[in-house]
Amino acid sequence: MSLKKLHDALQAAMKAARVPSPVASKVLVTVDEAASRFRVSSLQELFNMPEWYQWLFIIKGIVAPIARLLRSEGYCNAVYHVVVALSMVDDRIGDIVKEWIRDRCRAGLDPCCSSPPCCNVQA
Numbered sequence: 360m361s362l363k364k365l366h367d368a369l370q371a372a373m374k375a376a377r378v379p380s381p382v383a384s385k386v387l388v389t390v391d392e393a394a395s396r397f398r399v400s401s402l403q404e405l406f407n408m409p410e411w412y413q414w415l416f417i418i419k420g421i422v423a424p425i426a427r428l429l430r431s432e433g434y435c436n437a438v439y440h441v442v443v444a445l446s447m448v449d450d451r452i453g454d455i456v457k458e459w460i461r462d463r464c465r466a467g468l469d470p471c472c473s474s475p476p477c478c479n480v481q482a
Contacts, residue, residue: 361401362394364448365421372444376437378429385432386425386441393420406451417452418459421445 366387373383397416399405405413422445429437442460446453 362390362399364402365390365445368444368448369425369441372440373437376434376440378432378434378437382429382432382434385428389424389428390421393424396420402449406449413451414455414459417445417455422456422459 369386369390370383373386378386393416394400397412397420399408399416405416408416422441425441426438429435429441442456445456
């Protein structure tokens with residue numbers, strides 16, 4: 360259970376969102392950088408770590424940077440595909456991402472919450 364599952368899911372999400380290859384490559388590099396920074400080499404290893412560490416890796420290492428990247432590149436619609444793809448990799452990842460989105464929406468911190476047609480990530 361390596362991080363290949365994450366890569367494959369994100370590649371499929373980028374393809375579904377029709378994100379060009381150069382931007383999709385940046386998305387995958389973000390995952391690799393997070394894996395290196397947080398020293399996570401597999402999903403099994405990740406899920407053996409404390410929940411707060413899982414949250415850091417998934418949200419601060421992957422989801423938030425990818426969402427920022429996609430928005431800055433003009434592919435805000437792809438954020439929805441990323442959320443769905445990551446949620447399908449594992450229920451635990453899906454739960455963490457959905458909770459993060461709910462918290463951001465309640466606090467009014469996410470532009471996707473006020474413009475759902477753009478990102479469509481409301482939980």
